[in-house]
Amino acid sequence: MSRARKRSRLQIVMETLEALDEHGELHATELSLIVKLSYDRLRSILEDLNERCLVEVERAEDERRSLMVKLTSEGRRLLEELRRLRKILEDYGLA
Amino acid sequence: MLSPYELVVLLSCLVSLILFGYIAYEFLRVYRRLRARSLLYLSASFFLLALSQASSVLSILVESARLSLTFYTLTSSLAAASFFLIVVSVSEEEKAVVVAPIAMSAPDLLACALAAAASVTCEGRQLRAYLVALSMVHMLRFLSALLLHSDAGALLLALAEVARALATLPFAIFHVGRVVGRE
Numbered sequence: 001m002s003r004a005r006k007r008s009r010l011q012i013v014m015e016t017l018e019a020l021d022e023h024g025e026l027h028a029t030e031l032s033l034i035v036k037l038s039y040d041r042l043r044s045i046l047e048d049l050n051e052r053c054l055v056e057v058e059r060a061e062d063e064r065r066s067l068m069v070k071l072t073s074e075g076r077r078l079l080e081e082l083r084r085l086r087k088i089l090e091d092y093g094l095a
Numbered sequence: 096m097l098s099p100y101e102l103v104v105l106l107s108c109l110v111s112l113i114l115f116g117y118i119a120y121e122f123l124r125v126y127r128r129l130r131a132r133s134l135l136y137l138s139a140s141f142f143l144l145a146l147s148q149a150s151s152v153l154s155i156l157v158e159s160a161r162l163s164l165t166f167y168t169l170t171s172s173l174a175a176a177s178f179f180l181i182v183v184s185v186s187e188e189e190k191a192v193v194v195a196p197i198a199m200s201a202p203d204l205l206a207c208a209l210a211a212a213a214s215v216t217c218e219g220r221q222l223r224a225y226l227v228a229l230s231m232v233h234m235l236r237f238l239s240a241l242l243l244h245s246d247a248g249a250l251l252l253a254l255a256e257v258a259r260a261l262a263t264l265p266f267a268i269f270h271v272g273r274v275v276g277r278e
Binding site for chain 1: 125131185
């Protein structure tokens, strides 16, 4: 029986940055569906990325409780570097 | 003058040293911005591989046969530390649990044997006693690392580490005392 391999935090972060790069600005709920992560877990990751100035998290203007997320230029630069390292990360099962 | 054989080995080690150093630096740069621990582990393992190549270069360049052998031994020890880090940081937890005690205990067995050998070849009685003590504590560390997953494994390992630290301290003080102290 094959077991689904648990994703590392690095994998989740990479998938999050990739999704934001592909879709532009996203609602946090949409993002959680794309990266297949619970809203709470995604939120804690987004808070961390926001503190590091890699993403920008803002309240949506129309819906007070919804969060809008977008990639910053620093986040895009980091994603480019992660893409360069991706093959090694994949070889070691980290991406 | 280096032989063609030494030149080939030296050049390939130097190129690997630069390449491993570059990869280690790249991972460290990304780690500093993302703080994902797996990136730090990979950076450290490539850095250790770079050091291993540096040690191999030194083993070729130094003229003394004894120093050369020392660097030769260090080459594989650094590579082993690097591979250990790779195994325990990127493997699934169950695999790391099996590999860790074996990888952790192996160097202690070698240290035990070499400290015992050094105690036979050295002259001073006090120095010999210190080396025998060090040999014994490395044997203790070897056994406790193997028993890591037993009920008292962690406690045994902690005791062995205290014993090693306590046995090493007088060994270090003894040597400094020989240099700066009064006879």
